[in-house]
Amino acid sequence: MSDSGKTKYFVLMEELKKDIISGEKKPGDRLPSENQLSQAFHISRHTVRKALSILEQEGYIEAEHGRGTFVSRKAGRKKGSGNIAVITTYLSDYIFPRLIQGIDRVLTENGYSIILKNTGNSRLKESRCLEEILEKDVDGLIIEPSKSEILCGHRGLYDKLDFYKIPYVFIQGYYTQMKSKPHIRLDDCMGGYLVTKYLIDLGHEHILGIFKADDSQGRDRHKGFVKALQEGGFSYDPDMVIWYHTEDRSVKPSQVLKIMLEEGAFVDGIVCYNDQIAFEVIKTIEKEGISVPEEISVTGYDNSFIAENGMVKLTTIAHPQERLGAMAAELLLEKINEIPDEESQVERVLKPKLVIRESCKDRRKNR
Amino acid sequence: MSDSGKTKYFVLMEELKKDIISGEKKPGDRLPSENQLSQAFHISRHTVRKALSILEQEGYIEAEHGRGTFVSRKAGRKKGSGNIAVITTYLSDYIFPRLIQGIDRVLTENGYSIILKNTGNSRLKESRCLEEILEKDVDGLIIEPSKSEILCGHRGLYDKLDFYKIPYVFIQGYYTQMKSKPHIRLDDCMGGYLVTKYLIDLGHEHILGIFKADDSQGRDRHKGFVKALQEGGFSYDPDMVIWYHTEDRSVKPSQVLKIMLEEGAFVDGIVCYNDQIAFEVIKTIEKEGISVPEEISVTGYDNSFIAENGMVKLTTIAHPQERLGAMAAELLLEKINEIPDEESQVERVLKPKLVIRESCKDRRKNR
DNA sequence: AATTATTTGTGCGTATGTATC
DNA sequence: AGATACATACGCACAAATAAT
Numbered sequence: 001m002s003d004s005g006k007t008k009y010f011v012l013m014e015e016l017k018k019d020i021i022s023g024e025k026k027p028g029d030r031l032p033s034e035n036q037l038s039q040a041f042h043i044s045r046h047t048v049r050k051a052l053s054i055l056e057q058e059g060y061i062e063a064e065h066g067r068g069t070f071v072s073r074k075a076g077r078k079k080g081s082g083n084i085a086v087i088t089t090y091l092s093d094y095i096f097p098r099l100i101q102g103i104d105r106v107l108t109e110n111g112y113s114i115i116l117k118n119t120g121n122s123r124l125k126e127s128r129c130l131e132e133i134l135e136k137d138v139d140g141l142i143i144e145p146s147k148s149e150i151l152c153g154h155r156g157l158y159d160k161l162d163f164y165k166i167p168y169v170f171i172q173g174y175y176t177q178m179k180s181k182p183h184i185r186l187d188d189c190m191g192g193y194l195v196t197k198y199l200i201d202l203g204h205e206h207i208l209g210i211f212k213a214d215d216s217q218g219r220d221r222h223k224g225f226v227k228a229l230q231e232g233g234f235s236y237d238p239d240m241v242i243w244y245h246t247e248d249r250s251v252k253p254s255q256v257l258k259i260m261l262e263e264g265a266f267v268d269g270i271v272c273y274n275d276q277i278a279f280e281v282i283k284t285i286e287k288e289g290i291s292v293p294e295e296i297s298v299t300g301y302d303n304s305f306i307a308e309n310g311m312v313k314l315t316t317i318a319h320p321q322e323r324l325g326a327m328a329a330e331l332l333l334e335k336i337n338e339i340p341d342e343e344s345q346v347e348r349v350l351k352p353k354l355v356i357r358e359s360c361k362d363r364r365k366n367r
Numbered sequence: 368m369s370d371s372g373k374t375k376y377f378v379l380m381e382e383l384k385k386d387i388i389s390g391e392k393k394p395g396d397r398l399p400s401e402n403q404l405s406q407a408f409h410i411s412r413h414t415v416r417k418a419l420s421i422l423e424q425e426g427y428i429e430a431e432h433g434r435g436t437f438v439s440r441k442a443g444r445k446k447g448s449g450n451i452a453v454i455t456t457y458l459s460d461y462i463f464p465r466l467i468q469g470i471d472r473v474l475t476e477n478g479y480s481i482i483l484k485n486t487g488n489s490r491l492k493e494s495r496c497l498e499e500i501l502e503k504d505v506d507g508l509i510i511e512p513s514k515s516e517i518l519c520g521h522r523g524l525y526d527k528l529d530f531y532k533i534p535y536v537f538i539q540g541y542y543t544q545m546k547s548k549p550h551i552r553l554d555d556c557m558g559g560y561l562v563t564k565y566l567i568d569l570g571h572e573h574i575l576g577i578f579k580a581d582d583s584q585g586r587d588r589h590k591g592f593v594k595a596l597q598e599g600g601f602s603y604d605p606d607m608v609i610w611y612h613t614e615d616r617s618v619k620p621s622q623v624l625k626i627m628l629e630e631g632a633f634v635d636g637i638v639c640y641n642d643q644i645a646f647e648v649i650k651t652i653e654k655e656g657i658s659v660p661e662e663i664s665v666t667g668y669d670n671s672f673i674a675e676n677g678m679v680k681l682t683t684i685a686h687p688q689e690r691l692g693a694m695a696a697e698l699l700l701e702k703i704n705e706i707p708d709e710e711s712q713v714e715r716v717l718k719p720k721l722v723i724r725e726s727c728k729d730r731r732k733n734r
Numbered sequence: 735a736a737t738t739a740t741t742t743g744t745g746c747g748t749a750t751g752t753a754t755c
Numbered sequence: 756a757g758a759t760a761c762a763t764a765c766g767c768a769c770a771a772a773t774a775a776t
Contacts, residue, residue, distance in 0.1 A: 007744065033760055044746045049761090057424065065761050066753030082503065083450075083482065091471060092464035092689075101459035104485065113499065115450065116483045118471065132480065136449065309676055322459075374763065400741055411765045416742090432742050433772030 008043045012051040020060050020071055031061065031069040073337075080139045084332065086114045087129050087143040088171075089121040094276065094304055095321045099171070102325025103142060110333055112139065121146045121246050123154070130157040134164070140332045141168035145175055167335035171328045173216040182335060182346040184328045188217045191317040191352040192224025195271050195299040198315070198354055200232040203363035204269035204297060206240070208260075210253050210281065212273045213243040221301065225271055240267075253277055254284040261288050267296055268363060275300035275307045275316055278359070282312055297360035313357035320350060375410050379418040387427050387438055388531065398428065398436045451699065452500045453481045454510040455538075456488040461643065461671055462688045466538070469692025470509060477700055479506065488513045488613050490521070497524040501531070507699045508535035512542055534702035538695045540583040549702060549713040551695045555584045558684040558719040559591025562638050562666040565682070565721055567599040570730035571636035571664060573607070575627075577620050577648065579640045580610040588668065592638055607634075620644055621651040628655050634663055635730060642667035642674045642683055645726070649679055664727035680724035687717060 006014075019025040031037070034052070038045040052069060055061045063069045086103055090096050100116070107114055115138060119125040126146045133141060134157070141161065158178065161168055170183035199207050209225045212218035226236050244252040253272075261267070261284075272278035278300035282292050292298055292312055300307050300316035307314035327348060373381075386392040398404070401419070405412040419436060422428045430436045451474055457463050467483070474481055482505060486492040493513045500508060501524070508528065525545065528535055537550035566574050576592045579585035593603050611619040620639075627634070639645035645667035649659050659665055659679055667674050667683035674681035694715055 009744080035760080046747085047745060050744085063761065064754085066755080066759080068754095068760065082499075085480075092468035097459035097464040100483070104458060104483065108484075113482050113484060113503065115480050116467075116471065117475075117480060132449075136480070305672060306676065309673065309678075311676075376763080402741080413766080414764060417763085430742065431773090433740080433774080435741065435773095 008041070009047050009050040009054075012037065012041055012043065012048060013054050016051065016055060017060060020055075025071045027071050027073045029071045031071065033068060081137045082112055083115050083136070083138045084112050084140045084142065084329075085117060085129075085133045085136075085138045087117045087119060087126070087133075087141065089119050089144055089146050091116070091118045094274075095302055095319055098321035099325040102322035102327075103329045104325075105322070106326045106329035106333070119146045127154045127157060130154070130161075133166075134160055138166065140336050141166060142328050142332055143168060143170055144172045145170055167332060167338075169328050169332050169335065171324065176216065180346060182331055184324060184331060184348045185350070186217075186317075186319065186324070186352050187349045188220035188352075189224040189227070191301060192221035192271070193228045194224070194352065194354045195301070195315070195317060196225045196228035197232070198356075199269040199271065199297060199299065199360060200228060200234075202269075202297070202360060203365075205234070206266050207234075207269040207271060208257075208267045209241045209271045210257070210273055210277055211241065211243055212246070212249070214245050218243075218273055221271075221273060249277070250280075254280050257281060258284055258288065261285070261290065269297040269299075269360070271299050272301065274302050275304045275314055278314055278316070279306055279310055282359075293359050293361040297363075299360060303355050307355070307357070312359050314359045315357045316355050318353040318355045324350060375408075376414050376417040376421070379404070379408055379410065379415065380421050383418065383422060384427060385530075387422075392438045394438050394440045396438045398438065400435060447506050448504045449479055450482050450503070450505045451479050451507045451509065451696075452484060452496075452503075452505045454484045454486060454493070454496050454500075454508065456486050456511055456513050458483070458485045461641075462669055462686055465688035466692040469689035469694075470696045471692075472689070473693045473696035473700070486513045494521045494524060497521070497528070500533075501527055505533065507703050508533060509695050509699055510535060510537055511539045512537055534699060534705075536695050536699045536702065538691060543583065547713060549698055551691060551698060551715045552717070553584075553684075553686065553691070553719050554716045555587035555719075556591040556594070558668060559588035559638070560595045561591070561719065561721045562668070562682070562684060563592045563595035564599070565723075566636040566638065566664060566666065566727060567595060567601075569636075569664070569727060570732075572601070573633050574601075574636040574638060575624075575634045576608045576638045577624070577640055577644055578608065578610055579613070579616070581612050585610075585640055588638075588640060616644070617647075621647050624648060625651055625655065628652070628657070636664040636666075636727070638666050640668060642669050642671045642681055645681055645683070646673055646677055649677075649726070660726050660728040664730075666727060670722050674722070674724070679726050681726045682724045683722050685720040685722045691717060 016025075016031065025031070032040065034045050034048045037048045041048070052061065052063065056063055060072055061069055062072050084107055086100065088096050088100070091100075100114075104114055115133075115136070117129040117132070119129060123146055155177070158168075158181075168181070170178075170181060170185075172185060174181070174183040174185065196207065196209075207229065209222060211222045211225070222241070229236055242253055242256045270278075270281055272281055278298050282298055285292055285296055285298075290296055298312070298314070300314040302319040303316045304319070307316045327350070331348060383392075383398065392398070399407065401412050401415045404415045408415070419428065419430065423430055427439055428436055429439050453467065453470055455463050455467070458467075467481075471481055482500075482503070484496040484499070486496060490513055522544070525535075525548075535548070537545075537548060537552075539552060541548070541550040541552065563574060563576075574596065576589060578589045578592070589608070596603055609620055609623045637645075637648055639648055645665050649665055652659055652663055652665070657663055665679070665681070667681040669686040670683045671686070674683045694717070698715060
């Protein structure tokens with residue numbers, strides 16, 4: 001034991017570990033064979049194996065039967081639990097099942113499992129979920145932020161994720177203060193533009209917008225709505241927009257609309273935040289004895305089951321739900337396997353498409 | 368290698384692990400010395416050490432230089448991952464979102480997270496999922512068996528779950544060979560009875576049944592179907608039943624029905640395995656120029672979204688999806704917290720309810 | 735206090751099996 | 756088919772820690 005009293009296998013192990021950490025041996029490189037090492041270090045092959053087994057256990061190297069021993073591609077990193085957390089606002093409703101389906105498909109193909117959490121769109125629950133995630137060891141996180149338009153009160157939790165080097169990607173919304181973080185979303189501005197433009201092209205002149213005020217999607221869809229109106233030569237009238245919050249969603253839009261209609265407001269088209277709202281809106285309108293689309297056209301958003309199979313087939317924006325989930329999973333996998341130097345693109349935007357059904361009527365005089 | 372092709376160290380390791388998990392060796396107990404083991408198992412000390420090193424690495428034992436090797440004090444009561452695996456056939460469609468919602472609600476309330484897996488109703492994937500679950504440490508398992516009516520080819524995996532004392536409960540279906548295992552299900556026999564009885568009471572006399580052949584639900588619903596017919600004084604006619612398998616589901620029922628109708632078979636009511644099939648059936652019937660329910664009544668099963676919001680509002684069986692999930696989670700929690708002596712009830716059956724909508728017509732002459 | 739037996743830890747040499755190229 | 760490389764397995768020797776005599 002010439003080397004400072006340490007054991008032989010320990011010396012060899014440290015030597016190899018040093019080479020790997022320093023970068024002298026790069027991920028994927030082949031180590032000398034066991035016999036070569038045993039000769040070079042003047043120790044028995046058995047002792048070499050002991051050193052290698054420790055390194056393998058710690059995840060620095062990977063031995064392949066009949067081929068050789070290689071520096072692990074994810075050298076230095078923990079071996080990983082194989083679990084990835086997925087936090088969404090809701091589980092069972094609307095687009096989420098398909099979204100989760102897409103995430104699951106990609107992750108399963110790559111040997112991961114998903115840990116599912118949902119926040120009910122509550123900031124408090126989102127905090128709890130994140131804290132739980134930090135306690136368990138997950139290899140990554142896909143999260144749909146709750147009420148993404150409201151100031152982020154728990155930025156610290158995301159900082160912790162960064163600190164522990166747990167990669168995460170946002171889906172659907174994103175916190176505006178964290179725009180540089182990886183996220184995948186629909187181009188909601190374009191979506192809002194498309195439906196509004198469609199109504200204008202069909203000759204509508206009194207278009208009402210109903211938007212959600214507390215997430216980035218609502219803000220973006222409204223932005224597109226305004227853009228289309230102004231391009232069409234209409235001046236923007238704030239009275240022709242109903243804003244609501246998550247907590248209001250089942251009552252406010254319908255109630256306000258009802259009052260507007262009863263007060264005799266003239267409306268020939270309504271752009272709705274999503275299909276659910278559109279459905280509520282149609283119910284309300286028809287209760288007032290007004291018919292859709294003959295008197296008022298209505299557009300939805302998301303192309304959910306309800307749009308295709310409801311009483312009135314909704315003209316809406318196609319939401320490639322499963323694709324969105326799959327892309328999020330793919331981006332996360334890239335982040336997980338990424339070497340710190342290179343950085344993949346952090347934002348991926350899906351272009352929405354208009355799906356035309358039966359909820360809008362052509363109001364042009366001359367055709 | 369007399370022992371089933373496994374390596375010697377592996378055999379010894381499993382043997383010792385079994386003793387520790389079963390409680391034969393208690394935490395703090397001393398294992399036989401390496402030399403004793405090598406003599407007892409007729410293997411070299413080197414091989415014994417290999418086995419022990421794995422157990423030490425996994426945290427089952429702790430070696431103390433000069434004293435001996437001891438069962439780890441924290442071997443038995445690993446703190447628990449707080450994760451519970453949920454394996455279903457599908458994720459995004461039909462009743463599953465709500466079911467998972469129910470499971471999630473109860474488990475989240477109790478501080479657990481769910482790891483989601485889906486099998487696509489494939490036995491192979493079910494095996495893979497179970498193997499993965501065995502590798503990760505989960506505190507329990509809720510599983511919807513795939514094709515529960517077909518002989519269980521991987522019983523061994525469930526035995527392993529028993530061995531590692533991972534509690535599990537079946538939902539929806541259950542393997543008939545494992546009836547004594549905890550499971551939660553609808554009383555599908557009663558459900559099948561209810562819809563059929565309803566049609567008979569409305570004066571239907573030529574009732575066709577469409578059932579799935581490869582799960583226990585299909586078999587049970589058919590059983591109720593037969594019971595109602597015979598109680599109503601009709602003899603059972605096998606030609607008035609269409610059986611299909613999971614792989615057939617999108618083509619066979621409609622095709623066979625189409626042929627039957629075109630050949631002039633007289634049918635005034637159809638009991639369908641579920642709402643999806645009922646939906647397909649209605650499409651097929653109406654393509655043939657026959658109207659529902661005026662000429663043929665159709666019943667569904669599950670009371671899914673489609674039943675409430677489709678073209679024809681389906682008379683169906685209410686499936687308390689979220690409740691079912693919640694009950695499964697509650698039963699699992701009982702199993703997890705259960706002291707091995709006392710055993711809670713293993714089977715819980717939910718009574719189904721008939722939901723009457725517009726897909727059946729009263730055919731009685733005198734009212 | 736020293737000795738001895740026991741037990742784990744380190745290390746060497748050899749042989750055979752099996753996967754890869 | 757043969758060379759190479761990792762995987763399993765046996766036997767031996769000695770060191771270091773521990774416990775009992």
